[in-house]
Amino acid sequence: MKAWGLRLVACGLPLFLVVAVTAQTQRSQPRFGIGRPATPDEIKAIDIDVMPDGRGLPPGRGTVQEGASLYAQKCQSCHGVNGQGASAERLVDRESGKNWDFAINPKLVKTVGNYWPYATTLFDYTSRAMPFMQPGTLAPNETYALVAYILALNKIVAEDAVMDPATLPKVVMPSRDKFVIDNRKGGKVIK
Amino acid sequence: MERAKTITRRRVLAAGTAGIMGAALPIAGQNADQAARPKVPADPTKVQGPLATDVGGRSPFERPRRVSFSDRRTSSLSPLQDLDGIITPSDLHFERHHGGVPAIDPRQYTLLIHGLVDRPLVFTLEDLRRFPGRSIIRFMECSGNGGRAYRREGNQTDVTPQQIDGLTSTSEWTGVPLATLFREVGASPKAKWFLAEGSDAAVMTRSIPIEKAFDDALIAYGQNGEPLRPEQGYPARLFLPGVEGNASVKWLRRIELADQPFMTREETSKYTDPLPDGTARIFSLDMDAKSLITEPSFPDQLTGPGWWEIRGLAWTGRGRITRVDISADGGRTWQPATLDDPVLPKCHTRFRLPWQWKGGEATLMSRATDETGYTQPTLDVLMAARGPSTAYHFNHIRAWKVNPDGTVKFAGGGA
Known part of the structure; x- marks a missing residue:
């Protein structure tokens, strides 16, 4: 009996290794059965990202005017009056950099207006990480309003614009088409 | 002899003019450096030394230090000039964080993987450690590293390797290949990108091409033989070999698989590279030689x-x-x-x-x-x-x- 048991162990070990190695090389099965299913509620609780096509935007709405008052309360002390920058970065300036000479003009400051390619990014980031000392505390309506205000200051949306899950993804940012895929692949040519 | 002198110069530079080890003010006939030197027996063969300890420390004569660019310490640089070999001691690995270093209880820690998958799953730290693991020795470098050398404001000459290029370090990283976890959740063939999200105050996010997950991406929980240091993502982080450091999201709480990149703030407005032709590279992930x-x-x-x-x-x-x-x-x-x-x-x-x-x-x-x-x-x-x-x-x-x-x-x- 003892010898048989040992033989089983001796056979079992390589078998286990074969399974593991196979798992390393195949994209599908087998599974280890480790981890537990995620419930829809727990996914919803932290699935906060917003994509460029608007997927992930929460219900809500906000106006430029509402945003102006919220900005004065929650943002201006770091980002300056009218988004001109202070201890935190400048948010507003569409004119400088409109020729997109960022690589050759060291004086240019990248802002939402002259550099950011997607308006949805502004919602996503503001919602997840701002205000800096109270991150993640803005209600969706507040975030929509602040985004509307920053976009209006940059003359990207009108003064009477309303931002909501339908309008925000339709905003076309001035620098939308300026970004190119990375063509560096090593080799002899310096790119 | 020359080497000893060299080290002395370095230590004084790192410790500043205040001296080190809380040493007394210089006494008559001593300069500040001599006064600051730790006291040791004149002949170590004639006195018993201290006994074993629970946790070791450096010789009091060695004081390597990370330094920062400014008082607001959102990053710190490895003292490259003080290091031998290729491994960076964990407490000297460079740092970069955007919302400080979060404190996370490993028993409360979970990683959620969802999106374009057959089975969204939640993994505890214990779960991650149960999977077949892997250790790899790899560098990590911030893609902003060396900007000081490139721009060279004022033609600075009195700068150390640490001050120029200290945002690079090498560790042995231990963890579970991300490919193993993606097989476990059943990644859809439609998934082309994945989002990695941290649980720091910045809730840091980056989008990564899915190929990297099936190549060499790791969910790391170990660094140089011990759990990750807090500032390196404790208790678990993404580690992407060869890729700009920001993409290796620390304090990883969530991964979402999708058909397109998420276009987060970091990967659009920050970590993109303007070019002279009026465009900018996006997802410029690989670090050049x-x-x-x-x-x-x-x-x-x-x-x-x-x-x-x-x-x-x-x-x-x-x-x-x-x-x-x-x-x-x-x-x-x-x-x-x-x-x-x-x-x-x-x-x-x-x-x-x-x-x-x-x-x-x-x-x-x-x-x-x-x-x-x-x-x-x-x-x-x-x-x-x-x-x-x-x-x-x-x-x-x-x-x-x-x-x-x-x-x-x-x-x-x-x-």
């Missing part, structure tokens, strides 16, 4: 002509370093350096070359080549390709000028 001489360097002073060893680090995000060449005459002639074993892919590689200093002026440069045939460019060549005010990926050749008095100064790209 680079090298840096760490000895001799500022603030060393060579004490006299003769043999000195030129030492430094080379690395590439694309495979292995295949050679490093050294010039002692400002790039006119080059000699191959010796590469220490092991030469690992996507890892710091230590190079050395004995050099006979004649006592005159000399300009020392190093030039790395990787297995793709890419050779580290001169500053002029890189600047022509990228523009003087581009952002990120500053891997041009660096130079140190040795003066006849033995002082060593940073000399930018050498020209």
Whole structure:
């Protein structure tokens, strides 16, 4: 009996290794059965990202005017009056950099207006990480309003614009088409 | 002897003028450095030493320190000039964080993987440790590293390797291959990108092409034989070998698979590289080959002509370093350096070359080549390709000028 048991162990070990190695090389099965299913509620609780096509935007709405008052309360002390920058970065300036000479003009400051390619990014980031000392505390309506205000200051949306899950993804940012895929692949040519 | 003097200079620089070890003020006949030196028995063979301890520490004579660019310490740099070999001690690994270092209870920790998957799953730290694991020795570098050398404001000469390029470090990382977890959740063939999200106050997010997950991405929980340091993502982080450091999201709480990139703030407005043609590279993830001489360097002073060893680090995000060449005459002639074993892919590689200093002026440069045939460019060549005010990926050749008095100064790209 003892010898048989040992033989089983001796056979079992390589078998286990074969399974593991196979798992390393195949994209599908087998599974280890480790981890537990995620419930829809727990996914919803932290699935906060917003994509460029608007997927992930929460219900809500906000106006430029509402945003102006919220900005004065929650943002201006770091980002300056009218988004001109202070201890935190400048948010507003569409004119400088409109020729997109960022690589050759060291004086240019990248802002939402002259550099950011997607308006949805502004919602996503503001919602997840701002205000800096109270991150993640803005209600969706507040975030929509602040985004509307920053976009209006940059003359990207009108003064009477309303931002909501339908309008925000339709905003076309001035620098939308300026970004190119990375063509560096090593080799002899310096790119 | 010269080496001891060199180290003294470095330690004083790192510790500032206040001295170290809370030492007393200098007494008559002592200078500040002597007063600051730890007291040791005159003859260690005549006295029993202290006994074993629970946790070891450095010799009180060794005081390597991370330094930061400013008082608001959102990053810190590794003291490259104080390090031998290729491994960075964990407490000296560079830092970069955008919302401080979060405190996370490992028993409360979970990682959610969802999106374009058959089975969204939640993993505890214990779960992650149960999967077949892997340890790899790989560098990590911030893609902003070396900006100081590229822009070289005011032609600074009195800067150390740490101050120029200290946002790179190498560790042994242990964890579970992300591919294993993606098989466990049943990644859909429609998934082309994944989002990695941290649980720091920035709730840091980056989008990564899915191929990287099935290549060599790791969910790391170990660093140099122990759990990750808090500032390196404790209890678990994404680790992407060869890729700009920001994408290796720390304190990882969530991964979402999707059909397109998420276009987060970091990957659009920050970690993109403007080019002279009026565009900017996006998802410029791979780190180009680079090298840096760490000895001799500022603030060393060579004490006299003769043999000195030129030492430094080379690395590439694309495979292995295949050679490093050294010039002692400002790039006119080059000699191959010796590469220490092991030469690992996507890892710091230590190079050395004995050099006979004649006592005159000399300009020392190093030039790395990787297995793709890419050779580290001169500053002029890189600047022509990228523009003087581009952002990120500053891997041009660096130079140190040795003066006849033995002082060593940073000399930018050498020209």
